[in-house]
Amino acid sequence: MSRLRVVHYLNQFFAGLGGEDKAGTGSSVIRGATGPGRAVQMALGERGEVVATAICGDNYFAENTEKASAEVVELVRSFGPDVLIAGPAFEAGRYGVACGAVCKAVSEKLGIPAVTGMYFENPGVDLFHKDVHIIQTANSVRGMGEAVNRMVTLALKLAAHEAIGKPAVEGYFPRGIIVNEESDRTGAERVVAMLLDKLAGRAFESEVSQPRYDRVEAAPPLTDLATATIALVTDGGIVPRGNPDRIESAGATRFGRYPLAGLSELRAADYEVVHTGYDPVFIRQDPNRLVPVDVVRELEREGTIGKLHEWFYTTTGVATTVENARRMGREIAAELKAAGVSGVLLTST
Amino acid sequence: MKLQLDTHQVSDARFGERTALDGGVLCVNRGELQALLAADARLTDLQVELARPGESCRIVRVVDVFEPRARDPQSGPDFPGALAGNATGKRSAGDGRTAVLRGAAVVLCDPAAPGGRGGPGDFIDMSGAAAAMTPYGRCQNVVVLARPGQGVTLGQYQIALKIAGLKAAAYLARAGLAGHPDSVETFALAAGPAGLPRVAYIFQVLTNQFEPLHGDPVLYGDNIERIVPTVLHPNELFDGALVAPYDSRFMETFTIQNHPIVQELYRRDGKDLSFAGVIITNAPNNVPEYERAATIAANLARYTLHADGAVLTKIGGGAPELTMARTAQRCEELGVKTALGFLHMGIDTTDISPKPATIFNAPEIDAMVSMGAPVGLNLSLPRPERVIGDVPESGHAVRQPRQVKGAMSQIGATKLMAVRY
Numbered sequence: 001m002s003r004l005r006v007v008h009y010l011n012q013f014f015a016g017l018g019g020e021d022k023a024g025t026g027s028s029v030i031r032g033a034t035g036p037g038r039a040v041q042m043a044l045g046e047r048g049e050v051v052a053t054a055i056c057g058d059n060y061f062a063e064n065t066e067k068a069s070a071e072v073v074e075l076v077r078s079f080g081p082d083v084l085i086a087g088p089a090f091e092a093g094r095y096g097v098a099c100g101a102v103c104k105a106v107s108e109k110l111g112i113p114a115v116t117g118m119y120f121e122n123p124g125v126d127l128f129h130k131d132v133h134i135i136q137t138a139n140s141v142r143g144m145g146e147a148v149n150r151m152v153t154l155a156l157k158l159a160a161h162e163a164i165g166k167p168a169v170e171g172y173f174p175r176g177i178i179v180n181e182e183s184d185r186t187g188a189e190r191v192v193a194m195l196l197d198k199l200a201g202r203a204f205e206s207e208v209s210q211p212r213y214d215r216v217e218a219a220p221p222l223t224d225l226a227t228a229t230i231a232l233v234t235d236g237g238i239v240p241r242g243n244p245d246r247i248e249s250a251g252a253t254r255f256g257r258y259p260l261a262g263l264s265e266l267r268a269a270d271y272e273v274v275h276t277g278y279d280p281v282f283i284r285q286d287p288n289r290l291v292p293v294d295v296v297r298e299l300e301r302e303g304t305i306g307k308l309h310e311w312f313y314t315t316t317g318v319a320t321t322v323e324n325a326r327r328m329g330r331e332i333a334a335e336l337k338a339a340g341v342s343g344v345l346l347t348s349t
Numbered sequence: 350m351k352l353q354l355d356t357h358q359v360s361d362a363r364f365g366e367r368t369a370l371d372g373g374v375l376c377v378n379r380g381e382l383q384a385l386l387a388a389d390a391r392l393t394d395l396q397v398e399l400a401r402p403g404e405s406c407r408i409v410r411v412v413d414v415f416e417p418r419a420r421d422p423q424s425g426p427d428f429p430g431a432l433a434g435n436a437t438g439k440r441s442a443g444d445g446r447t448a449v450l451r452g453a454a455v456v457l458c459d460p461a462a463p464g465g466r467g468g469p470g471d472f473i474d475m476s477g478a479a480a481a482m483t484p485y486g487r488c489q490n491v492v493v494l495a496r497p498g499q500g501v502t503l504g505q506y507q508i509a510l511k512i513a514g515l516k517a518a519a520y521l522a523r524a525g526l527a528g529h530p531d532s533v534e535t536f537a538l539a540a541g542p543a544g545l546p547r548v549a550y551i552f553q554v555l556t557n558q559f560e561p562l563h564g565d566p567v568l569y570g571d572n573i574e575r576i577v578p579t580v581l582h583p584n585e586l587f588d589g590a591l592v593a594p595y596d597s598r599f600m601e602t603f604t605i606q607n608h609p610i611v612q613e614l615y616r617r618d619g620k621d622l623s624f625a626g627v628i629i630t631n632a633p634n635n636v637p638e639y640e641r642a643a644t645i646a647a648n649l650a651r652y653t654l655h656a657d658g659a660v661l662t663k664i665g666g667g668a669p670e671l672t673m674a675r676t677a678q679r680c681e682e683l684g685v686k687t688a689l690g691f692l693h694m695g696i697d698t699t700d701i702s703p704k705p706a707t708i709f710n711a712p713e714i715d716a717m718v719s720m721g722a723p724v725g726l727n728l729s730l731p732r733p734e735r736v737i738g739d740v741p742e743s744g745h746a747v748r749q750p751r752q753v754k755g756a757m758s759q760i761g762a763t764k765l766m767a768v769r770y
């Protein structure tokens with residue numbers, strides 16, 4: 001195979017232009033390798049050549065993402081590469097996002113593979129792991145050697161259209177693709193064998209992992225309930241009859257916002273439940289069991305709370321991805337905040 | 350409790366004058382069987398069809414599958430509690446002699462239901478790509494379908510339909526009772542050498558995520574939506590004490606009759622482990638009930654069955670997974686080591702964990718087996734010559750792999766394992 005033509009992407013810092021003071025530098029390109037590109041060249045050996053290095057300041061990229069992506073794509077294109085390598089970005093957030101965006105844009109526009117590397121907490125992982133092969137790295141440049149070796153190994157395989165191994169083997173973040181593979185034994189045989197290994201104190205490897213959840217700091221308590229505006233938000237999948245916004249019955253990507261102005265309670269005839277993950281019989285009988293408009297109106301009349309917010313929010317919390325749940329949560333919170341809501345009753349099922 | 354299973358291999362099936370098993374050919378008197386099943390006034394338009402491997406045939410709206418099994422009348426009644434008793438007066442399953450027709454199945458088809466959860470529901474193809482995905486595609490299938498009788502509720506109809514399927518399973522297997530079996534297996538818990546670890550199986554059978562079918566004959570003729578964890582002898586599962594709840598996801602009665610985990614524990618009983626017994630439970634839909642179920646199940650494992658370890662599985666989605674996890678935590682607290690196996694329903698594909706992930710966090714639960722995920726590329730299937738189940742098929746059908754009955758299992762019947770890329 002002829003030597004691969006590789007273009008490398010770096011930010012201002014790793015390209016040696018300067019630190020935060022140079023983060024506004026626009027896009028540019030130089031011939032050959034520089035900075036970590038020399039390690040890339042070493043790892044490539046005779047198999048490839050870093051023909052150019054595209055460079056962009058992190059702030060410039062973050063503030064002009066679309067424009068900067070397009071500029072970098074054109075700079076890369078002019079060198080006719082077979083593959084793009086970006087970073088590694090380690091823990092650097094803006095740099096990580098830029099590496100992910102450049103890889104995504106280059107592979108889409110130029111049809112060539114692109115590989116980058118990041119620490120697992122880098123926001124670029126969340127944003128781009130589905131689109132781009134991102135090698136998992138240490139959080140600092142101490143991990144440069146291993147990161148570059150893994151990035152180059154994977155890039156060479158991708159360029160040669162070889163089969164790509166499992167994430168744990170190749171060292172990249174899973175791309176959100178779940179595949180059923182056939183084991184040599186049934187699940188029944190494997191689960192009994194695993195238990196016997198555990199009982200005998202032999203080594204075993206779990207085939208399932210546990211999730212990492214964000215820790216969310218609770219907001220400070222309300223100081224004065226009597227002046228507070230309270231909103232009702234639920235993931236119980238209740239919607240106005242006919243489901244006008246087509247909220248999904250599972251795996252929701254959307255939420256709805258429906259009026260409460262003038263309502264002293266929710267009437268069963270006006271609502272339905274689309275959620276497929278629980279038995280909604282009691283909610284159908286009385287929707288206030290899920291969205292407690294009736295009792296909150298009472299609290300409002302008594303003056304216990306200031307007022308009930310005039311819209312309630314609803315979505316479906318079953319098989320909803322963390323990614324969508326997080327996005328919808330942010331969007332709902334932003335709307336509530338803008339509307340002056342001071343507290344939320346969040347009801348689930 | 351000692352159960353002898355006389356297995357008769359079935360390699361072909363046809364309708365004929367007399368129901369009999371001869372040289373591996375199951376001959377079915379269609380009129381007699383239809384008359385037997387149609388005697389139930391809750392059913393109308395009852396039909397019995399044959400679907401054989403290799404035929405261009407699709408069975409749609411499949412809600413359950415049964416293996417034909419019939420008990421020696423001296424041993425006790427078939428599917429006790431669900432079907433009427435017999436003259437012996439006995440009421441237990443799991444002891445005595447039972448004939449099994451291996452390679453045949455009774456497929457229950459519910460054309461009246463609003464398509465399970467939409468569309469044509471689960472299906473079985475008898476040839477092509479979808480047939481190769483399920484053991485039922487390789488069975489001589491006797492399909493039972495019917496519509497609700499006049500004035501009968503959907504629930505009453507579904508119970509009657511299931512009972513018709515059980516009657517058919519027992520009726521067919523009676524053809525084997527008199528003949529010479531191809532193989533004989535005996536199941537009894539071994540008094541193995543001392544020092545083997547005692548292992549229990551904690552088996553979730555029903556999820557209360559959805560409104561249960563009241564009176565559904567699941568355990569000795571009634572449903573289990575209000576049971577607390579209960580100890581069963583493993584033989585009872587093989588012998589008709591336990592029937593899958595109506596329209597269960599990824600678990601058919603056939604798989605309970607051949608429960609792969611119970612079989613595996615039996616296979617290793619007296620050699621690598623001492624099989625302590627089975628605890629059946631349900632998955633409640635609220636915290637107090639699931640805490641109660643977890644506490645009782647763990648106590649039964651530790652103090653009644655004296656188990657050193659337990660295998661746990663679940664049935665259904667989120668709440669069942671949490672119940673299974675809490676039960677495992679309670680077991681670990683009591684020193685009963687656990688291994689869990691499950692199909693990942695509702696898996697989060699955006700997650701960046703290196704493996705399929707749980708919805709719970711509990712570091713002490715460290716041994717888990719993936720039984721696959723109900724995902725996969727849609728199947729595009731040519732129209733078969735014959736469709737059983739009252740749903741017209743026009744042109745190519747597009748189906749999800751999860752709709753192939755028997756292709757995925759929550760109790761470890763398949764070799765599937767979900768892997769993230």
